[in-house]
Amino acid sequence: MLMTFPQMGHVEQLIGDILERLDIDYMPPPRTTAKTLALGTKHAPEFSCLPLKLNIGNFIEAMEAGADTLLMAGGKGPCRFGYYAELEGRVLRDAGYDFTMVTIEPPSMGIAKFVRPIKRISGKSTRQIWRALKEGFPKARGFDMLEKRVLETRCFELKLGETTKAHKEAMATLVKAKTPAEVEGAIEAGMRLIDAVPCDREQPVLKIGIVGEFFILLEPFVNFDIEEWLGNRGVLVSRSVYITDWIGPTSKNPVAGTSDAELTELARPYLGHFVGGEGVPSVAHTMLYANEGFDGVVHMFPFTCMPDTIAKAIIPRVSRDYDIPVIHFTIDEQTGKAGVVTRLEAFVDLLVSRRRAKRAVNG
Amino acid sequence: MTDGFKVGYPQALLYYKYFPLWETFFNRLGVEVVLSGPTNKALLNLGTVEAENELCLPVKVFYGHLLALADKVDAIFIPRMVSVEKSAYTCPKFMGLPDMARATETRLPPIMDPTINWKLGWRQYVKTIIELGSQFTDNKAKILGAYHAGVQSLHQYQDKIRAGATPIDIIESKEAPRAGVADLRIGLAGHPYNIYDKYISMNLIKRLREMGTDVVTAEMIPHSELEKESQTLPKHLFWTFEREVVGTVFHWSRRNSVDGIIYVLAFPCGPDSLIQSLLEHEMRRERSTVPMMSLVIDEHSAEGGFLTRIEAFVDMLSRKKKLAGRVAN
């Protein structure tokens, strides 16, 4: 058995670590490229959302390279993600592939549905699985914390690319860490490495918050590396979603910093009920960024995404009421980097001139 | 306060499923219900201009109906339909509908948006109904009575549909059901607001009938039957209305009880985008002999191309049937 799973940001390091702890042989798919996207688009339902298409592309490329067991998360709605695994399995079988699909349902659907498939493939006991998750989680969180620190540093760096370099190094060290002590040490060392990047923290920077659908925000291939692009232009970037906030055992979201309950409460006047995915978080974080004095917000999500299309219908209202510019990017297989960059440049220019105008008014 | 109070009811989306219930409920409380009228070109245009461009066609249509009511009523009724059963949701769009309505550029009258969520159990549901009715009377018994009468209206409506009339037949002309007379029987699957809205479906039902076919829909099959069929999927489908679509198609295809299926879906419907592919896969796997055609409708659907496709499909079905008849004889 050789297991694989879809690519998404640094999920490769995260899942890889857990699988190693469980002695499961695995092989991450090759990093997502235009070819992955073309494969996915060819096989996936036409109007399905982009993450599904890329999952399928990843799985095909991984199977071509020898993987035979596909690991996917499940879910119980209301957005499409909860039925992804069902669809992907069917699409891939129709395309002639032979494989075993392992779907892990969220613990909220019953601990058994969560643990049983892992037990079956790993042959480990519930206790051993529990331990692997318990020890793997702080490491996963470490990756998120490094990413966050990078976003807060890059815009101040004196030499272009230094932060990214430090980040890579920090990641490599953390990947190797296994025991709790090693993990803790690697995170600390990584933070120090990033903090040591020569910076001018006094220079004024624009602040942009990024909200939107999970997958798009986490996978640089589909968000065109927007965080790095902005950071390289001296923009301080804050991202509203992190993977361990999402999968974590609590809904407090310690990395991004605002709990689900607070987000729901905040969004209520504009969106009074959860709508799946990042619908509520996208609206609430836009408000939060405005309150925190950010200059603007970038909202990104896949074309046809239900929760974030709802958010897109509502955010213009928030933008007006809170006086914060928001730019929306709807991503599908046709979206090109050039178009995104052109619009982003114009947006950054707009924010710069707004800042100047404000300064002129306020003295 | 009920004297002359008018509640606007957009004639779109779940109108086709639940209107008789709410109409009776409000009327019993002395509230007048004002409909936005059938969809037409002007309404659709209004909707597409106001609505976020990436929303699905039915929600854009809904925006049109909202705007049509804007200066005609004292309040607009947009229940937040989270779930109509314990084990599933409706669609995220329904869950955020009142909020999307509030975010429109156009000023709308106050929106009445009780949260209908059966996941929270019947106690909560009763509370919601009483809260809703309390805007018009303090008499709880009267509110519950009105609701009870509403449910009866809904049941009568559902009975008529089960007997073969479509919601449009009932709402419009109360014309007698007329299934069971033609040679060809076509199953029309899809969300009620896609197949019963005459404008956005380009009068599909009437056209099919004019081509000499009988049209049957999900509402004509007992609900428990749909449920049983859809439960054969390995993973429980967590959207109620998609489960109905799946159950319907399985019901027809596994019994061979229709000559062909037309599945109408709107662009870009989130759930349907997956269900279409799921159904195609399952029917292939079960070696179904019932042909199924998917019709995707959006605001740019051209009538000409649409008609040609339906005619070709119906022709194909009748050739297939004749051939089968000849073989059998």
Ligand code: SF4
């Ligand atoms: S959140 Fe949006 S893009 Fe993600 S699975 Fe759900 S519908 Fe698709």
Ligand code: SF4
């Ligand atoms: S089920 Fe599909 S068509 Fe209906 S509201 Fe939801 S996305 Fe739109």
